[in-house]
Each structure stands twice: as C-alpha cells, then as structure tokens.
Amino acid sequence: EVQLVQSGAEVKKPGESLKISCKGSRYSFASYWISWVRQMPGKGLEWMGRIEPSDSYTSYSPSFQGHVSISVDKSINTAYLQWNSLEVSDSAMYYCARRQWSSDAFDIWGQGTMVTVSS
C-alpha cells in the first residue's frame, strides 16, 4: 500500500527548534511533490508549501514563507518540515500530502504530526 508515515507528536517550548518528518513508501518517492498542510485546533486546512524531491525545489505560501523550511532526503524517501524558533501559535496538527501524478490534487496523506508549543 502506498503510504506516507509521519513522525510522532512533539511538545516543545517557545524559541526551540523542531524538524518533523514524512516518509514515503511503496512508490517512486522522487517523482511526486510533497506538500505540508497545517490544521490548527478546531480550524481548517492551510497549505504551507511543497517540495519536489527530485531536485529539492520548494515553494511556500506567503503566510509561511520565512517561518518554516521544507527539505527532503530522497535517499531515504523522507521529507521534512522545520522550524528554527517555534512560537505558541505553531501549535497545530501538521500533515504531509502527496501531489497526485499529473494533477494538482493531494491523493495520499500522512497520518499527521501534532506539535504543541507551550512554556
């Protein structure tokens, strides 16, 4: 079964750094873009940005540009979402999602990683 498996829940303090992961399996990982999507508690989905694993090209939503970074290690079929300095407002569920081949839709989703930032 094609799947994306994300790293586990994290509890951090404001100002700390964090890197969460998303590992793809049973498909050609380098051939499909990976996006990250935020869902704050009780709120809707927000597209954050995406990466092309083949060449690590990234694009970000203006709302998230400069606050997070997306990277990939295609040798281990894993994409990452990273913060250098967390804020309380970063507390949310984060999903990775695969862009469907030849179509701008997200066909495979990770199970989500809950990030809690609290002093």
Place this chain on the structure above:
Amino acid sequence: QSALTQPASVSGSPGQSITISCTGTSSDVGTYNLVSWYQQHPGKAPKLMIYEGSKRPSGISNRFAGSKSGNTASLAISGLQAEDEADYYCCSYAGSSLYVFGSGTKVTVL
C-alpha cells in the same frame, strides 16, 4: 492569498442531496480547472474525493460530484448517508506552484 470561501455548515436528511459551494477569485478557481475536494472525519487525515473539478478517484462513490462555474466550484452529495457526516474542504491551484484551501464546511446528516 486568502482562503476560498465555503459555507460554515450544510445539513440534510438521509437520502437527500446537498451542495457545498467554494468561491474563489479569477486568480485561482476562476482561472484553473484544478479544484479538488477533501473529506475529513474527526481525528482523521483528509481524503481526496474529487480532483480537476469533477473527476473521482478510484473507489469514490458516484454520489459525489464536482462542478465549476466562474469563480465558484461546487461539490454535490446525493443520497446522503450517515457516513457522509464530516468536514469538507475545497482546494485550488493558484498559480506559481501555490495552492489555497477553502474555509471548510461541516456537513451534518439530520
């Protein structure tokens, strides 16, 4: 890049049909026929229901149908069932490798 506008809630009785609207702008929904729809049950990851405006992935019931007119896309659910109760989100390609989601609609089966 503002969120696409969806009604906060839509409800219907079992067997009935409902429609969820998704209003964007000429920079996203109006220009690209690349609207997708996602179903999300509480505590679960979203699930792709419709892509490219009206296409259904394999395994998705034909009770779900997508369409678009101008800057507004729509998702129709016919023969409403209890299992359809969930949150629904539209998403549109917005150019320059960017995407924007809708505000989300809670569907209640009465």
